[in-house]
Structure formats: structure tokens, C-alpha cells
Amino acid sequence: MEKAKLSSALFAGTRFDRKRFAADFARFRQVPSARGQDAASAAPSSAPSPEKKRKRKSKARAKKNKKKRAEEAASDCDVEGFSVFKGLATKKEGEDCEKKVETGMSEDSEVVRRRKEVEREIERAAILRKRFDIHISGQNVPAPLENFEELVSRYGCDSYLVGNLSKLGFQEPTPIQRQAIPILLLGRECFACAPTGSGKTLAFLFPILMKIKPGSKEGVKAVILCPTRELAAQTTRECKKLAKGRKFYIKLMTKDLSKSGNFKDMHCDILVSTPLRLDHAVQKRDLDLSRVEYLVLDESDKLFELGFVEVIDSIVKACSNPSIIRSLFSATLPDSIEALARTIMHDAVRVIVGRKNSASSLIKQKLIFAGTEKGKLLALRQSFAEVSLDPSLADFS
Numbered sequence: 300m301e302k303a304k305l306s307s308a309l310f311a312g313t314r315f316d317r318k319r320f321a322a323d324f325a326r327f328r329q330v331p332s333a334r335g336q337d338a339a340s341a342a343p344s345s346a347p348s349p350e351k352k353r354k355r356k357s358k359a360r361a362k363k364n365k366k367k368r369a370e371e372a373a374s375d376c377d378v379e380g381f382s383v384f385k386g387l388a389t390k391k392e393g394e395d396c397e398k399k400v401e402t403g404m405s406e407d408s409e410v411v412r413r414r415k416e417v418e419r420e421i422e423r424a425a426i427l428r429k430r431f432d433i434h435i436s437g438q439n440v441p442a443p444l445e446n447f448e449e450l451v452s453r454y455g456c457d458s459y460l461v462g463n464l465s466k467l468g469f470q471e472p473t474p475i476q477r478q479a480i481p482i483l484l485l486g487r488e489c490f491a492c493a494p495t496g497s498g499k500t501l502a503f504l505f506p507i508l509m510k511i512k513p514g515s516k517e518g519v520k521a522v523i524l525c526p527t528r529e530l531a532a533q534t535t536r537e538c539k540k541l542a543k544g545r546k547f548y549i550k551l552m553t554k555d556l557s558k559s560g561n562f563k564d565m566h567c568d569i570l571v572s573t574p575l576r577l578d579h580a581v582q583k584r585d586l587d588l589s590r591v592e593y594l595v596l597d598e599s600d601k602l603f604e605l606g607f608v609e610v611i612d613s614i615v616k617a618c619s620n621p622s623i624i625r626s627l628f629s630a631t632l633p634d635s636i637e638a639l640a641r642t643i644m645h646d647a648v649r650v651i652v653g654r655k656n657s658a659s660s661l662i663k664q665k666l667i668f669a670g671t672e673k674g675k676l677l678a679l680r681q682s683f684a685e686v687s688l689d690p691s692l693a694d695f696s
């Protein structure tokens with residue numbers, strides 16, 4: 300009773316209509332029991348320990364982070380312009396994309412790097428050609444040599460050959476050597492036109508000595524045609540000097556050899572000859588030229604001028620190796636000869652040092668008008684008196 304009074308005293312002044320708020324009352328009454336149920340379900344046996352909860356949370360966070368990274372990688376692809384990778388969201392795809400982006404970038408920069416290198420090479424070649432007054436025509440002409448050492452570094456030349464050059468006192472290549480040697484080394488045919496005394500002989504001998512095997516005993520590998528016996532003998536001497544240290548068989552076609560040589564047993568790598576002697580040996584002595592790899596027409600303007608066209612034609616036919624490399628070296632290159640030569644050459648490069656058909660810039664020229672025959676002699680005497688003891692040539696026409 301006392302208790303009931305106390306309780307009613309607590310609620311004094313309030314009227315709580317239990318009926319009216321039955322639903323709310325029920326809810327409030329359920330709270331403790333509901334809590335009790337939760338507590339029951341989270342009983343120590345089945346409820347995760349704080350440690351487990353922490354682990355679970357960190358796992359979920361890691362998963363979330365990975366997903367985020369993959370999404371970022373995919374969106375990076377878009378940024379780099381690789382839209383094909385759009386939509387990659389999984390970790391693997393994201394990683395693949397990262398790899399592709401890296402490779403794509405390196406491939407791209409590799410292409411740019413190579414293009415710049417080629418551009419630099421072209422520019423360097425143009426500067427060298429301008430400096431040495433070298434004029435070329437033809438596709439993909441290799442760069443001129445900067446020095447003889449490049450023959451070793453760029454073309455893998457045997458050092459004995461470059462050593463022989465320095466023994467002969469040749470320090471720097473002449474302009475025609477700078478351009479014609481790389482052309483022939485790359486297996487291209489060429490017309491080379493450079494003034495008298497400009498070192499054309501070395502320009503065609505060097506690639507031959509570099510490319511053919513010494514002492515192969517398989518027949519003639521290189522033929523050099525010269526318009527005169529003297530020039531043929533001189534070229535043979537030059538060739539032997541340059542080949543010193545290697546067992547090349549270098550032969551000059553003499554009259555006797557041409558008329559009575561036993562060419563079947565002859566060991567010859569390089570053969571130097573005048574056209575008639577060579578043609579005689581081919582026609583009458585069965586000289587086999589089918590393995591010739593290099594055919595050089597030296598002083599080609601003279602060869603054609605001297606009326607050797609048919610003989611040369613016959614020699615060209617005898618040199619039947621399909622991969623033969625032909626070249627023409629000359630001080631002048633008349634259009635008619637070039638047109639004739641082009642009919643037998645493949646994709647030939649034309650190299651002109653100085654102005655086409657001009658005299659060497661090293662030769663000083665002077666034109667003096669003399670009124671009478673007597674005056675010519677007088678002018679000549681005067682000229683000789685003025686100059687030093689350098690070799691001189693006078694034309695009285």
C-alpha cells in the first residue's frame with residue numbers, strides 16, 4: 300500500500316493514458332527485452348573479439364584501397380590517351396594497364412629517339428657533303444666518312460687495312476673516298492666523278508679489299524679495267540701496297556698472260572687489265588669471270604672515248620654473277636656515257652666532287668691572250684719565269 304502510494308506519488312500530476320499510448324508503451328516495454336536478445340546473440344562464444352573486428356575492418360579497408368588503385372590506373376590510361384584500356388577496374392586489369400602505359404611510353408619514346416637519331420645523321424651527312432663539295436643523286440645514300448677510323452667502327456673493317464693506310468701516310472680520306480667507299484661497302488653501284496689526282500684509285504680498291512676473301516682459289520673476284528697499260532700497272536702496284544699483310548692474289552693482265560695464260564689453274568682474286576687483253580683472255584683462253592663480285596671501270600670516260608664500247612659490253616656480259624657490284628670512276632662524266640652506263644647498272648648512286656666535268660681545284664689555271672705566234676712563246680716564257688718549279692702544262696691551241 301505504502302509502495303503503491305509512493306509510485307502514484309511519483310506519477311503525481313501526470314496522467315498517462317496507457318490505453319491510448321498502448322503501442323508506444325509496448326515499444327518501450329520491448330526495448331529491454333530486445334536489448335536482451337541482441338546481447339544474447341552477441342554472446343561471448345559467437346561474438347567477434349575486438350581483435351577479429353579490427354582485422355576484418357582492415358581487410359575491408361585494404362580491399363577498398365586496391366579497388367580504388369585499379370580504378371585510378373584505368374583512369375590514368377585514359378589520361379595518357381590509351382582509351383582502349385577504358386573501363387579497367389579490377390586489380391589485374393589495372394596492373395596490366397599500368398604495364399601497357401609504361402611499354403607504350405617507352406615504345407613511343409624509342410620511336411622518337413630513333414627518328415631524332417636519323418635526322419641528326421642526315422644533317423651530319425649534309426654538312427659533311429657541303430664541306431667537301433660532294434654532290435650526290437640517288438636513294439638512301441650512306442653518310443660520307445668523317446675519318447678512316449669510321450671504317451673500323453661503322454663498317455667492321457679489319458684494322459690491318461686501316462693500318463696500311465697510315466703506313467702509306469694517308470691521314471684523312473679525300474672527298475671522293477669519303478663518299479664512294481661507304482656506297483660500295485653497302486653494296487650499291489655508283490658513278491664517281493672527281494678531278495684527276497683526287498684519290499679515286501683508293502676509293503674503289505678499299506671496298507674490294509675489305510669485302511672479298513683473300514686467297515679463296517675460287518676464281519677471279521674483282522676486275523679493274525683501265526684504259527692504258529701504264530694505268531693498269533700503277534693500279535696493280537697501289538693495290539699490292541694496300542693489301543700488304545694479307546695473302547691476296549693480285550694480278551696484272553700482261554700481253555703474255557692474255558695470250559697464253561692457263562686460267563684454269565691460275566689463282567687470282569683481283570685482276571687488273573686493259574679491255575682488249577681481258578676480252579682476249581675471256582674469248583680465246585676461257586678465262587671464267589662468272590664469280591666476279593666487283594667490276595670497276597676506271598677512267599671510264601677514256602675507256603668509252605677510245606672506242607672500247609663493244610669490248611666492254613662483252614666483258615660486262617662475261618661477268619655474269621647476278622649480285623655483281625659495278626662502278627665507274629672518272630675525272631669527267633659526259634651525259635652520253637652516264638646514259639650508256641645506266642643501261643647496265645642497278646639503282647646506281649651518282650657522286651660528283653666539285654663541279655661536274657671541272658678541273659681539280661688544286662690545279663691553278665691561267666688564260667693568256669697572245670696576238671701572234673711569237674707572242675705565245677713570249678707569254679709562256681714569262682709564265683715559267685713567274686712560277687716556281689711545280690709541274691706545269693701548256694696548251695698552245
Ligand SMILES: Nc1ncnc2c1ncn2[C@@H]1O[C@H](COP(=O)(O)OP(=O)(O)OP(=O)(O)O)[C@@H](O)[C@H]1O
Nearest residue numbers: 469470471472473494495496497498499500501630
Ligand atoms: N687519302 C689520301 N691521302 C693522301 N694521299 C692520297 C690519298 N688517297 C690517295 N692519295 C695519293 O694521291 C695520289 C693520286 O691518287 P690517284 O692516282 O688515286 O688519283 P686519281 O683520282 O685516280 O687520279 P687519276 O684521275 O689521274 O687516275 C696518289 O699518289 C695516291 O697515293
